[in-house]
Amino acid sequence: MEHWVVGSQLARRIGLAAAVVALAIGPGIPGTAADPYQLTSVESQFAKTHTKSHGRKLQALPIRIGLDAAMTGTAGQSGLAIERGARLAIAEINEAGGLLGRELELVVKNHRGIPARGIDNIEAFAGLANLVAVIGGLHTPVALAEIDSIHRHRIIYLGPWAAGTPIVDNGYQPNYVFRISARDEFVGSFLVKKAVGRGLRKPGLLLWRTGWGRSNYRAIMDALPEHGIHHAGVAWFNTSQRHMAKELQSLLDAGADSILLVANAGEGLAVLRAMAALPPQKRVPILSHWGMTGGDVFSRDPRLFDEVDLTFLQTYSFFTPTAPAKSRKLVDRYCVVFKVCGSLGAIVSPVGTAHAYDLVHILARAIRAAGTIDRKQVRAALERIDRHDGLVRTYAPPFTPDRHDALDKSDFRMSRYTVSGAIVPHDLVETQ
């Protein structure tokens, strides 16, 4: 078949094809030219240094942990945060001698927020030797799409961010999905409660038309009656939708006194702009899920956060750590490794880092407990860990056969951006 490509050049195509091949067989390997999100030189140096520093000879083949997240795009910051948390934990583990005499290694794949890529990543990870688990990303839709592949290949899926209830409640038994993150089922109730607590009794629901939106829709809709309020209306927006004025206005016209927003960074920013575009007296508070914090929305338009009353869910804050010693240690490492120092607010998307950090350590405990990297046994071991004193909280136990969500409502707090863009608990801001 003759192919004629508009504006293409054969050499370029060949080069790109090679890149595709490279991406298919080995993306995520540090130093691979095809890996667009390879570790920075600092991170690589950090990994090498801490690998050799303990002076013990490790087996040649490392135990691999995959990272399948959006490493680029508007939610790329979430992937970065997760990766940093995972790498900090892996570094600590490797510094402590590794697992089963073998070094841990993180293999990163970028699903860009696209489920198809996520699935393919899972498929690719499934073929990767010595892979124990795959850490997921921010995107519930991707995670939801990967469920079948995960279970088909019996890959332990560690959820550090995606909050979709069905991710964990996926119907698979044994369930290979474990999560340290918010659960939408709880988030919906939490957000409604917070709204009511602020005297907002007629929220409008502005939801992303994905499984995550629908997950929250169900949660919120279940929570509203519990708190004796009704929503003013529900509006859905699409991925990459840039203009939200219409949807926002429809909710306001319906009498919404607040907006319960379920959006990631790109679309969330569009909502903020739409709200900021309204006259101040017509603006209403936005109580948002945490998806927006997966991207660097603040630096894109800091003015918005002065004009819009935005609070959003967080499960962890380095400003109010539940385990201060661990937190300080981690922050120090964070500063050393990633050269981000001087301000807690400089740790981007902190929940991603914190959740990933705890997940890797819990996984390490499970591997040690299982004495093998066999994923089936490791999965079972995860359900059998009695306690883990983690960064986010003390998990006692982290997971059980019936509960694969390690966090609950007690871990939730509303947060907001400070004027410098740091994410801080809302009550802390109010206190200050």
Next chain:
Amino acid sequence: MIKQFVPNGLLMRALSRVLPLMILVMLAIGFATSSIVETTVTRQTHANMAEDARFGAQAVGNSLSGILSSIRSLAGNDLIINALVDVEARDAYIPPFFNHLQVAGLGLGGRIAFTDYRGRVIASNWNASAMTDAPWLAQVIDEGREYLQFDSAAGLFVVPVRYQGAAEGAIVVSFPKAKFADVFGLSAGKKVVLVSTPQVDIYASDPEFARIFRSGEKLEPAWIEAHSTVPGFSGLQVTVAERSEVALAAIYSLRSALNGAIVFSILALGAGIAAAALFTTRPISRFASELRNFGSSKDFDQRITASGSAEFNDLRAAFNAMLDRLQTVSQSHKTLEDAYQTRERTEQALQDRNAEFSQAIENMAQGLCVFDSGQRVIMSNDRFASMYGLSPEGVVPGTSLEDILRSRIAVGLYGGDDPDSYLRDRLEACQGLESQSIYYDELCDGRTIRISRVPMPDGSWVSTHEEVDVVASTEPAGDDTLIQVGGQLLEPLETLVESLRLASAGGVEAGAEMAGSLVGMAYRDAEAVRRYLDDVLTMSRARSDTLELARAQTDMVASLNETIERVQAFEDVSEVGLRLEETVGTAQSEVDDIALQRVMATLLSRAMRSSPPNTDVVLRFARKADRLRLAVIVEGSNVPPDLEMLLSGDARREDVPILDLPETDLAFLVARTIVEGHGGTLNIEAATDLGWTCFFELEELERSILDEIEAERVDEVDYDSDSDVAYL
């Protein structure tokens, strides 16, 4: 044998010589024109073809861009993008959306699929499973570029669906070959349109052209094609072609038209020549024919009547004018010829009469010898020769007076002592005679000869010689003889004079100027002789009372005009003019017209001779107390003495023999006699140095008499009594 004239010879020459050349020239012009036009039209055709190709490429580009734009719009739709993410629920809203999806420009024939980044179909408006796992599509999407593919069976558009800047899916639109024309926005036309890449022909409205084009066979001259790259779609080319016979139909038509025009022109040229023959050559032929007819005419009285163009009319007029002059010359020559014939006849008559005259002269008792102004003998009689003892051969016309005198001396008739002195005296005596002279010559033999010499106006003179003893006995008989001889001589002489006058006065053209001059001289000589003889005869008849005047009703004005004409022909009028002043109008008189003309001619000739140069002699004709007065008026000179003497008192000189009378005196005496014969009186009035007037009066016929005469003449007219027109 006279060669028969071919009326259309010019046409035949034109047809045989000019027409082939013209045909060759026209064919050459036609060939050159055809070549130029063919080159121009071919170039223009190629240019038009290139323009069509450019337009076609533009149309293809626009159409493809339009389709791409539609697909881009679809690919950029946030619902589509959302479907890339919303795996969970997209099957609820994407398939229905795609089921009836159409792309502008493709219609129902377009197949649309929505794939993920690996080319796996998410949704489509047809069963697109065949596209699943198409490696090439994954590669295309991974390139993140729009992709357009055509092969001989179908076409394909791939437009990536971008999410956060990366190609995460694609809208794939395919269409069957049957839709190519719609996709390319090409409408059916005469020209072949081929859309191709360097490797493959995508669409051809004419498969045969596509086959030839791809096979590399030579297209020319069967096809004329032009190529143009589709803007925005490098590598895609539009070829517009047309069969030569169609593309260059204009040339063929033009060539046919040109051939037709050449044939038409040749025919038109032939027709033109024929028309020229009809309207030009034929008039020329008629013209020439009439010229030939004219040439065969005797009197040049035919005129060219052929007509045609203005040029012919001018030519005809010029020829006719020439013919008029030619006719005049011819008539003049005829007149001259007649005059010469008349002269010949007259000369013959004169010879005859001269013989009679000579006989009469020979019978005269006197010796007669007429000398010219050069003192040479014009004529003589034998009596003259014998009277002086000379042989007749010694006195012939041309013999000089001196020779005659020497002969006399030689024969011993001179008895003096000084013959030379005698000879000189006699020659001098005859030199410049102005009036009659008579002297007596006594010969040595005892005879006494009375010699009378009468000078003529031109210097000649008439001498009569008679022995004095004879004079008395022959006097009476002399006048009778003169009358008899003069009458016999005068008639042919008058004929000669009239002929010469007509020839002299008639329009002899420049070519006959010499002849005219000679004729004029001859006329004047003859007229002088005639007048003298006429005067001699008239006076002789008057003395013998046998003069009869033939009086008849005469138109006086016409008669006077005729007289003036005669005098002008006779006299030298180079310095003195002659004109008629008449205040009478129509005047009739009963006179002898010829005699009266002699009177007037005598008076006018004498008046012109005595008039100073650059003056006019006026003949005034007027009524004076119921009479008609005819006056000859001379200004600036005195009345001649001889005239005054002759007209004063009774100066008839009856005792002087007629031949002894000077010519002038004789003429005036005759004039006086004639005027008195008409009941008039010849008068003269003069004022010193102011001029003089000689006049006489005649009775005018009364009006009543004239009316009667006219009535009688009218009665003789045969006219229709019922019609007054003829009379009027």
